[in-house]
Amino acid sequence: MTASAEDIKKQALADFSKYVNPQKARVLKNAGLDIIEGKREGACVWDITGKKYIDCITSAGSFNVGRRNPEIVAVLKKALDEYDLGVFLLCSKQKADLAKKLAGITPGDLQYVMFGVGGGEANDFAIKLARGFTMKTEIISTLKAYHGHTGFSLAAIGRDAYKKPFYPMVPGFKLVPFNDLKAAEETMTGDTAAIILEPVQGEGGIHPATDAYLQGLRKLCDEREILMIFDEIQTGFGRTGKMFACEHSGVVPDIMTVAKSLGGNLYPISATIYREELNDFLVAHPFIHLSTFGGSDLGCIVGMAVIDYLVKNKVPEHAAAMGERFQKGFDVLLKKYPDLLLEVRRKGLMMGLQYTNESIGPRMSYQLAQNGVMAIYTGNEPSVMRLMPVLVIQPDEVDFVIDALEKSMAAIMKQGGIEKY
């Protein structure tokens, strides 16, 4: 049995190299992440050869309700007895129900919904809506930000490496430093349509926005009739200890984008939620933005089941508590390994370990995999390791991750080769 699993793994790695991407396979192998996922449950995933890992990657926060959550699986299976995707051009009860539910759980007067499939698509629509509604063109985004790979979102990303080979980008985007109110203010002009940002920068290295920054931006946007877009794709649905990260500051954006965990790790769906006033643009152009697969009958049912699950089980509160438990462990590690670990930034279960230099990220990934934890450095900042486990992680699993971090750091210290910070 084990031998055949090994064979399957070998073949899978070969197919992946031959038909998907050979270099990707190599990079993952070097990071100890050449894992072929078999069984998945709760906070854990098993390689097909049987090795168990606690998943702290979770596709950057796509699995808040847990890996293969049995309740959501049961809902989707039942839905499959009745539905297919549905026709995107027709009136769908499921789409209407989920839109209402989203309007209900999002803060303030966010009310109307446009569905998509992925997060990038939701951000593309948010930016289009801002331009279409305001009839202004400039979009301000933040350095190190990540919003997706589709054209409008890509232009808003704060990292050149993702963009350069594909130039020219959509014009009209300006980047400003994150958490710097003055920089944003100085960049605003009479032609600024919107500012887009993540309440906690994910790929940028887990940087939470300060409440004062968000409140200051809200005030500036109100004064200058600029729309505020929050990309809550990684932070939404309980990740930071509240249903949405913006609730920490009490700031309500004009447009909010969500994706990832809305699909319960089972079915792709994203949404752009916006204030009633903005819908004037869609009333005038009802079919100007279409998505064949966005807000499908099946996707909407999964979305509703996910929201019900999060509310019923008080998952955001659980995330806050588990985040505190992690913090106690981090505090010990910070004292014990100052040559490796510089800082920990965290909001709920959105956690970033700032290492002292870039080389430590990949080395820690490798060590953690040996110790039963899947974790990876952030896309825009390799010196930061992101830990984003499922929100339903249990206390003993938190302790297991802390223990694995400790073992991995000890191993790296023993190996040496750490540049003195």
Add this chain to the structure above:
Amino acid sequence: MTVVDDILAEKDFEKIRKETETNYREYLNPFALRMFKNAGLDVIEGRREGACVWDISGEKYIDCVTGAGIFNAGRHNREITDALKKALDVYDMGGWISIIRERGLLAKKLAQITPGNLKYSIFCCGGGEAVEVAIKLARGHTGKTEIICMENGYHGVTGFALPATGREVYKKPFAPLTPGYIHVPFNDLDAVKSAITKDTAAVLLEPVQGEGGIRPADDSYLAGLRKLCTENEILLIFDEVQTGFGRTGKMFCAEHSGVTPDIMVLAKSMSGGLYPISCAVFTEEISDFLYSHPFIIINSFGGTSLACLTALATIEYIEKNNLPERAVQMGKRFMEGLLALKKNFPELVVDVRGKGLMLGIEFPEDSIGPRMACLLKKNGVISIYTFNNPKIIRIMPSLVITEEEVDFVIDAFDKSLKEIRAQEAGRNMKGAGK
């Protein structure tokens, strides 16, 4: 009680309709609802099977919209549904960064069934997203920037795809768009020739324009493009989002002409109308770019374990039941019926055209498209005009449609055209009376 139980428990269809309409008004788009009604699309889908869909009230329709070609294997195909359900016993999406066995298997299968030397795949969720990948690959691989695309083409609404879409209304409110796109008339080789510069990265087109009004490209045009692109080191991209997976009578439309593009974009019917997945399939040469940039195009939801298994089951179903051949047979039967309509209603039917089961019927003026759609709905058929050209009704039923169902659709067209003829006569008499 799960959310599905709650939904299914409600049997009062009037209540469901009212509630759905209220929710559309309050939370989605109030005007879209009115448009649905005016276009004969105010159906709330309940049961779905084969070529048919039932409104929640029990009214049965033959679905000729199929989300512009997502249901080639039939509505709610039970075999593919069972495959997805089985997959749900073991899998979830899988981590996007993990090596997904199912993704490798699907990529291999696609390499086998797509024509020529197309080999590597990048997976995404929607068609537009896959077009974006194709354009980015073209720019990244060639180091050039210009994309030649077609007037009346449709490729999606996200940032790199939107400028390629050949219709101003989709684009204007969102300008300035990504620069570097040049539009030329479709089926005009000389126009492409004169648009080519040293900075041209790719030519992008649909082998049959869908939203543009069901316009097939000539074989000689495609062959000419292939030659032109090869000579000038320009990539040829086929958007087979609507034409792929048997729709035109071959597994891929490119096969009719024997022209292999450098990049092919697939979506819609790829996963049986059950799960979002799309992809760009490309040659080994182009994959060099990704070798030096392995993580430059990433996607949380693209090519999940569940999506890839569903796609594998779908391709198996299409092959096993020889759906491309079925599209040829049923397409032929349709075309005979449509030609008869053209003969019987010369003042109303200007043209009928298409490939396989990708068919279009053209009327003399824009207003007849929406009127016909309303009448067809009354006669048991859901249909829609093409987005870039409202005087053309698109007929894209499931490929599993039966002969009786083809005849039923033709009959519905016949009845609807008779009503239009009567309406027009009434209007003329009124006009004459004045």
